[in-house]
Amino acid sequence: MTIGFIMMCHTALDRAAQVARHWAERGAPVVIHVDKRTDAAEYGTLVKTLADLENVSFSPRFKCNWGTWSLVQAEQAAAEQMLARHPEIHHVFLASGSCLPLRPLNELTAYLAAHPQTDFIESVTTAEVDWTTGGIGLERFTLRFPFSWKRQRRLFDRYVALQRKIGFKRKIPEGLVPHLGSQWWCLTRQTLSAILQDPRRAEFDAYFRRVWIPDESYFQTLARLYATSIESRSLTLSKFDFQGKPHVFYDDHLQLLRRSDCFVARKIWHRAERLYATFLTDRASIDPEAEPNPTKIDRLFHKAVERRTKGRPGLYMQSRFPKKDRENGKTSAPYSIFQGFSDLFENFDGWLSKSAGVRVHGHLFGPEGAEFAGGETMFNGCLSNSATLRDYNPRAFLTNLIWNARGERQCFMFSPRDTQQDIDWFTATDPNAQISVISGAWAVPLFRSNQDFAAIRSEAARLQQIEMHHLSILRSMFVKARVRIWSLADFVENPMEPLQTIIDEISPRGARRLTEVPQMVDLSGFGQFLQSLRNQGMQPRLMGDFPVGDDLSPKAPRRGRPYLVK
Amino acid sequence: MKLRQLRQLRRERRWRQFRAFRKRRELSCVANRTATIKPDAVLVFVTLRNERPRLPYFLRYYRDMGVGHFLFVDNGSEDGSREYLTAQPDCSVWTTQASYKSSGFGIDWLNWLLRKYGTGHWTLTLDPDEFFVYPFCDTRPINALTDWLDSYEIRSFPAMLLDMYPKGPIDAEPYREGQNPFEIASWFDSGNYMISKNGKMQNLWIQGGPRARCFFPDDPADAPSLNKIPLVKWARGLVYASSTHMLLPRGLNRVYDEWGGEMISGCLLHAKFLSPWSEKVSEELERRQHYANSREYRVYAETLSEPPDLWCKWSEKYINWRQLEILGLMSKGNWA
Numbered sequence: 041m042t043i044g045f046i047m048m049c050h051t052a053l054d055r056a057a058q059v060a061r062h063w064a065e066r067g068a069p070v071v072i073h074v075d076k077r078t079d080a081a082e083y084g085t086l087v088k089t090l091a092d093l094e095n096v097s098f099s100p101r102f103k104c105n106w107g108t109w110s111l112v113q114a115e116q117a118a119a120e121q122m123l124a125r126h127p128e129i130h131h132v133f134l135a136s137g138s139c140l141p142l143r144p145l146n147e148l149t150a151y152l153a154a155h156p157q158t159d160f161i162e163s164v165t166t167a168e169v170d171w172t173t174g175g176i177g178l179e180r181f182t183l184r185f186p187f188s189w190k191r192q193r194r195l196f197d198r199y200v201a202l203q204r205k206i207g208f209k210r211k212i213p214e215g216l217v218p219h220l221g222s223q224w225w226c227l228t229r230q231t232l233s234a235i236l237q238d239p240r241r242a243e244f245d246a247y248f249r250r251v252w253i254p255d256e257s258y259f260q261t262l263a264r265l266y267a268t269s270i271e272s273r274s275l276t277l278s279k280f281d282f283q284g285k286p287h288v289f290y291d292d293h294l295q296l297l298r299r300s301d302c303f304v305a306r307k308i309w310h311r312a313e314r315l316y317a318t319f320l321t322d323r324a325s326i327d328p329e330a331e332p333n334p335t336k337i338d339r340l341f342h343k344a345v346e347r348r349t350k351g352r353p354g355l356y357m358q359s360r361f362p363k364k365d366r367e368n369g370k371t372s373a374p375y376s377i378f379q380g381f382s383d384l385f386e387n388f389d390g391w392l393s394k395s396a397g398v399r400v401h402g403h404l405f406g407p408e409g410a411e412f413a414g415g416e417t418m419f420n421g422c423l424s425n426s427a428t429l430r431d432y433n434p435r436a437f438l439t440n441l442i443w444n445a446r447g448e449r450q451c452f453m454f455s456p457r458d459t460q461q462d463i464d465w466f467t468a469t470d471p472n473a474q475i476s477v478i479s480g481a482w483a484v485p486l487f488r489s490n491q492d493f494a495a496i497r498s499e500a501a502r503l504q505q506i507e508m509h510h511l512s513i514l515r516s517m518f519v520k521a522r523v524r525i526w527s528l529a530d531f532v533e534n535p536m537e538p539l540q541t542i543i544d545e546i547s548p549r550g551a552r553r554l555t556e557v558p559q560m561v562d563l564s565g566f567g568q569f570l571q572s573l574r575n576q577g578m579q580p581r582l583m584g585d586f587p588v589g590d591d592l593s594p595k596a597p598r599r600g601r602p603y604l605v606k
Numbered sequence: 607m608k609l610r611q612l613r614q615l616r617r618e619r620r621w622r623q624f625r626a627f628r629k630r631r632e633l634s635c636v637a638n639r640t641a642t643i644k645p646d647a648v649l650v651f652v653t654l655r656n657e658r659p660r661l662p663y664f665l666r667y668y669r670d671m672g673v674g675h676f677l678f679v680d681n682g683s684e685d686g687s688r689e690y691l692t693a694q695p696d697c698s699v700w701t702t703q704a705s706y707k708s709s710g711f712g713i714d715w716l717n718w719l720l721r722k723y724g725t726g727h728w729t730l731t732l733d734p735d736e737f738f739v740y741p742f743c744d745t746r747p748i749n750a751l752t753d754w755l756d757s758y759e760i761r762s763f764p765a766m767l768l769d770m771y772p773k774g775p776i777d778a779e780p781y782r783e784g785q786n787p788f789e790i791a792s793w794f795d796s797g798n799y800m801i802s803k804n805g806k807m808q809n810l811w812i813q814g815g816p817r818a819r820c821f822f823p824d825d826p827a828d829a830p831s832l833n834k835i836p837l838v839k840w841a842r843g844l845v846y847a848s849s850t851h852m853l854l855p856r857g858l859n860r861v862y863d864e865w866g867g868e869m870i871s872g873c874l875l876h877a878k879f880l881s882p883w884s885e886k887v888s889e890e891l892e893r894r895q896h897y898a899n900s901r902e903y904r905v906y907a908e909t910l911s912e913p914p915d916l917w918c919k920w921s922e923k924y925i926n927w928r929q930l931e932i933l934g935l936m937s938k939g940n941w942a
Contacts, residue, residue, distance in 0.1 A: 281940055282940070283758070285757060285758065287942060288753075288754060288757075290742070290745065290746050290750055291745060291746070292742065292745035292746065309750055309753065311747070311749060311750070340942050341942050343942070344938065344939075344940045344941065344942035345940055347867070347868050347937065347938060347939065347940065348863075348867050348868060348869070348939050348940030349866075349867045349940075350866055350867060351863065351866050351867045351868040351937075352868065352934065355868075355934045356801055357766075357799075357801070357868075357871070357934050357935065357936075357937065358764050358765075358766045358801075358810060358812060358833060358861070358862060358871050358935075358936070359764055359861060359862045359863065359868055359869040359870065359871035359936075359937050359939065360862060360863055360866075360867065360868040360869070360937065361801055361803065361810055361862045361863075361864060362863070362864055362865065362866045363864045363865070366864060366865050366866050367866060368866035418918050418919070418920050419920065420797065420920055421795065421796045421797020421798055421920060422795035422796065422797065422798050422815075422816070422819060422918060422920045422921060423797060423798045423920075424798065424819045424823065426819075426823045428823060428824055428825075428826060429798075429818065429819070429823055429826050432800060432826035432827065433800035433801075433802065433826075436799070436800040436801060436814075437800075440797050440798060440799070443797060443934060444796070444797035
């Protein structure tokens, strides 16, 4: 059993020569096609370096442009030459000048000998592929494409749109079912000669001449007519990214390539010295009968494409700066904002970090500076607590904080007293945010302060206005965050249930009943305080209904699980 | 309105080209070995003054990376830098005594050399204290990167300036000639950078790091820019508009993705905070040749009496490019 190799080359001819020599010296005939646009001197050198090998020949040269019929013409000519010159060959393998054999030739020969009637050609119907460049599937076969996709993109797109609009359709020759696939195939002599000697070949050629990217469909479609058994996969490991460009292999992919057990890989960087030195020797594989298994490489390239198209959520950096609403994650991890809690409870942050096991900061946007957890002046990533630095770019401050502390949930306090009220749209529209608000709680510190009542009144009016604006944002239809709002009166009456809900959401795995309640400040006389504000002409609206006379007090917290029958 | 802006940008570009053309007369050639440049060589362009101790490591670092030729503009060195470079087989050297400031901080000279010798090549425009790091730089030479960029028709490559600093006072450990500066200044800030977009030039404006944190906490707007685009496939008509922060035509500044994905990027490790620091600051302050009336150096001088320690317990110690990638300071994009 002999395999013949067709090599399609246009650059890095020295590498192509190395590979051709490797195959030819081991008894496999090689036919080389060199793009006509390649420099004549380079071509001359290639011919000269391979002159000592009689089973290497050169096929007629065509000018090859990406995705055009000329490529198929070149392949046809080379294949005809191969079949005519080397009657002993059983399979023909189409490779490119930047291909590299990863396993010894005898392993490939043995593999093909075990599948003597099988054609290895990726060939799928247009309905089943999702990788077609430009989003053109079946239309490749039914429209006309006189303009170059690479150089005349605008004309190309417009002409396609026009044809769609007027409903133009080319007729597909009878008996053909359009198939697509990788252009690197390995066909049996029977199938290949049947395609090349087909009585209807002139008709098919005329048709495919105007199909878009015929090198991905000519053999793939026609093989379906004659092959007895098609393995719809390519023996060449060749991966394309989202822009239809082949991924390139470098020296550091050596182990990955070796373990893939593929026979041939494309595309190899032409200066990858170590890859060429390693694989162009007769070193047996670890398991000579292994099936090709490129899963690991697939995963690597898949991840690369995902990084390019989706990126890491919540990351803002020099080469990823998404427009508004294109962030694919405004922040990198869930976080919680508590508004009013630190006013109503003593040592709320200490209690929260203990009950939920999370990092709890004070008022990150406090007017004096960011109050990091534990009173630190710096935080992960050398984030400074300076108020000016923070207020210079508050959004960057917040996204940096969340990004730097990946893996640990961040919570912080917020209040109408804080400086940066303009991050509220950002947080309100961030699905990672959990925002809990006790509306009107800002009045509690005022109530307990020892200021002149006139000052208290004007401060209360200011804070109320800020909070009302904030609440109107949190109640808008654009909100993506998980928002919970209670009025102060409601919350004071029954604090346990809301607290339990919040804690359960923050740490669902540690779900257990709260045993310890944060210490609420003394509110006796608060109702009277609100009444005084009213009497002074300021209407407190956000606290809910506080009776003037007797004070609201929390109901005794429920203990245990009343619904559980023991 | 848009048209007017475009016309204005074009005028600015032409003006920069003209300046470069006029300033070419300030350069006198000391050693011109540009005839030996190979067609696919990556070229390094540098302006420097009195950097002799740093040069051996600088050259070695970029030679190992696969850079083909170095083009230096020596701005009146007195410490033998010029003589040292002239003796190197892969360096071409020009010298000038003219003002650094009035040549747009060296950019006019380099714009001229870039145009004359860089056209058609991948060019890396640097300061002598900047060390370029790109994805896979430990296993792949720079030609692998430029070939890959060529195949995607990407013409410019961003590398954010990452200020490196030692633990302890900056002057504490002296720098030996030929030594890797990051053996001393091996620490950096990983996550305090602030980005905004410059609508006119379309580039990102990045500030932050130890310089914003320690020297400009009260006027962050004055903190130095860290965004740079050092690696460019040079073509006729390109100019650097302000240091290597931005280019004209402005399309070259669009090195970032706005739809959520990540484009490829690298970092420039900045060995600025290295001994002899106090000497350098005093000297530069006297010369007053730096950006914005040497604002930056005036701030440094205020802290000189007590040598600053930029290190804090959240500083990261530099390991390799993969660490920078994981921290989100640079990205592999879709290069795998």
